Amino acid sequence: MANAGAEVIQQETGSAPVRRRPSRGMYVLPSVFTAGNIALGFYSLTQSIQGTMGNNAGFDHAALSIGFAVLFDGVDGRVARMTQTTSDFGKELDSLADVVTFGVAPAVLAYVWGCRMLPVNAMPKLRETVLALGVVVCFLFLICGACRLARFNISINPQPKNPGRPGSKYFVGMPIPAGAGVIAAVIHCFDGSPIYDPRISIVWLLLICGTGYLMVSSWRFWSGKEIDAGSRKPFQTVVLLALVIAAIWMFSEITLMIIALGYLVSGVVARLAYSWGRSRRNAGIA
Template identity: 70%
Template sequence: MAEDTPALSIDGEKPRRRPSRGMYVLPSLFTAGNIAAGYYAITQAIQGSVADPAFFDRAALAIGFAVLFDGLDGQVARRTRTTSDFGKELDSLADVITFGVAPSLLAYMWGFRLLPLTVHPLMRDRILHLGVFVCFLFLICGACRLARFNISVNPQPRNPGRPGKKYFVGMPIPAGAGVIASVIHFFNGAPIYNPYKSMLWLGLILGTGFLMVSSWRFWSGKEISTGGRHPFQLVVVLVLVLGLLLLYSEWMLILLALGYLVSGVIARLAYSWSRKHRQATMPGETQI
């Protein structure tokens, strides 16, 4: 049967023409762009130094562009009806490289590897070993997050949100990589030179990894659509955000990344507080 033969109609519906075989390549091109950005980030990260921190900054920006490619490949596949098992597997492998390997290597090179040898040498040695371990934890947490996402059917977060709204269970790995990249870009790639700041960096990496494998809810944004009731207002907001990103990328990216991270933590704490409040005011208890 030819690829463009219309599919059989069901219940009298108008048959839809199947996409041509060449259309299935289109979303994979965006996935390939995702992989290319991750590979570029790795090559830049290993060249970074105190004398030339621009390599770290370019690596961080490459991961940021990869987040854009990662969002586009899924959108293109759904809108062109070219989703496939091959595309899903390729996308997962791309995410492991670009949002797992690349940011974990960048986090280590930027935050630990370039600590001065003359300042607290014993402390530096211990931080280096901890840095290797924690960056690996970030990588394995991201891979586990992807594996859980691939096998889950209608997953529900431990702290459910509003009925009818869709949420991610755990922080998505692109958002986790975005946290790492946004912090590095905020400092224009200038590496950490203080062991005490490296300890804070350790905490941020470890916390981000935990949020990826947690069962806490994170906003998915899937309800946003240009075909909604107010498409013009949405376009204006997107153009405004894009303009601010171009003019103040350091501040905008770190605010968006850390804001998204904190939103999941706040949602979990708010749910825990409301549940305790409901349990304390259950019927049958005397209220004053």
């Protein structure tokens, strides 16, 4: 059966098959999902503003919109590959969308939720320090995400410093959607209720710093490209995905935070395990 968007026709002369190019309308389809990605990022920004007006649900809605944008980000690329409508325009648009939705939106959300909403009378001196640090740290998160995207766009077959199993595909550094997902998952876990203690805000800023560093690091992160419903064990894959979806549907707060933080920790553990194994090998050689 021919691939979607293209038809293979056999010439009567017996020459090689000729593959027709997809119609122009098909090239618009991936961009529609990318536009949806940008729309969700913009909606997240508007809801963050609503949250500063005392509506905690605004923070939760902002976090959820970033979570839905992660799904859109995965769909647009897959649709482009399935319909064979990948283009330079689509790649550039996708990168710009990611800067807005997974860079600007979560950085603003992280600042107003974790720093800006601190009570004025709660340790005033520490509060002022946290507000100043919050601006710097959240900006660094944005810059790290933008640099991660730029490196991804120019890299050809990048390899992590701590390689994994041969033949397996990994991301070099935490992807920016995953970094934004960490911020969104934590905020959603608390139903959008902002931080009111400056000491907890410091812990929050440390988490953001660590997430930003992991995005620009050269450590390996699981790409998820090995998941394939058409593999040799499609039943197990479908059941696993169904269980994850059910858990998110019923216990979204805790499930999403476990997934987000678990993915973050997985990259750190992989790096530490590789360093520990290399040290043991070097000690054995010595």
